[in-house]
Amino acid sequence: MIKLYTTPSPNCQKVAIMLEETGLPYETQEIALLKGEQKKPAYTVVNPNARVPAIFDSDTGLTLWDSGAILIYLADKTNRFLPESATQRALTIQWLMFQMSGIGPSQGGANAFSRYVPDKIPWVIERFRRETLRLYSVLEGQLASADYLAGEYSVADMAVYPWVRMHGWAGVSLDGLDRLQNWCQRVAERAAVERTKSYYEPDMSIYEGEEFDKSTHHILN
Ligand SMILES: N[C@@H](CCC(=O)N[C@@H](CS)C(=O)NCC(=O)O)C(=O)O
Numbered sequence: 001m002i003k004l005y006t007t008p009s010p011n012c013q014k015v016a017i018m019l020e021e022t023g024l025p026y027e028t029q030e031i032a033l034l035k036g037e038q039k040k041p042a043y044t045v046v047n048p049n050a051r052v053p054a055i056f057d058s059d060t061g062l063t064l065w066d067s068g069a070i071l072i073y074l075a076d077k078t079n080r081f082l083p084e085s086a087t088q089r090a091l092t093i094q095w096l097m098f099q100m101s102g103i104g105p106s107q108g109g110a111n112a113f114s115r116y117v118p119d120k121i122p123w124v125i126e127r128f129r130r131e132t133l134r135l136y137s138v139l140e141g142q143l144a145s146a147d148y149l150a151g152e153y154s155v156a157d158m159a160v161y162p163w164v165r166m167h168g169w170a171g172v173s174l175d176g177l178d179r180l181q182n183w184c185q186r187v188a189e190r191a192a193v194e195r196t197k198s199y200y201e202p203d204m205s206i207y208e209g210e211e212f213d214k215s216t217h218h219i220l221n
Pocket residue numbers: 009010011012033038050051052053065066067068100218219220
């Protein structure tokens with residue numbers, strides 16, 4: 001049994017998609033980020049980096065955090081969604097890491113600087129949005145030769161989808177990125193992905209215009 005420490009966020013949705021795709025039995029424990037639960041000792045014993053997601057696998061006794069590492073672990077555990085051949089495996093991990101080191105930090109920066117900080121600095125917002133869009137254009141190019149990022153549907157698609165679907169929250173448009181839009185649709189329509197939506201794809205318009213109180217906003221502190 002896998003225990004998933006989670007919250008409605010893109011990095012957590014990746015792992016939920018993988019668990020749904022593989023059918024591994026799992027239970028969840030929500031970590032409420034706005035209450036700062038990720039920074040409380042009860043959780044930092046699980047993840048000293050104070051971030052979600054994390055998992056505990058009672059079959060192996062392993063506690064693991066960082067979504068990319070978790071996806072690779074679950075792929076190896078089930079022999080699914082990460083090709084066996086060394087070259088295909090390397091290419092799949094390349095696209096997974098492209099999300100982890102590029103799209104996540106850039107789009108996360110666009111979110112933080114356009115939504116969460118009280119003092120908005122246009123140059124900074126633009127810098128993160130432009131970089132996110134540049135990374136999206138790399139995906140668009142890759143999708144010219146394949147339906148999925150590494151050829152077959154894989155952990156790379158599971159990692160990128162939750163971020164690309166949230167492009168609007170970061171203030172980035174998919175206009176002109178037709179292949180990326182079609183790919184997003186293809187992934188979104190998978191039954192396993194559908195099953196994650198009620199929890200991981202809330203209506204973000206409820207947050208529109210919300211002013212965050214800096215003193216109690218744990219993600220900023
Ligand atoms: N590299 C980490 C990043 C995890 C991460 O930043 N998670 C966010 C939610 S998507 C979080 O826990 N934020 C809480 C905070 O910043 O205090 C991963 O991919 O698992």
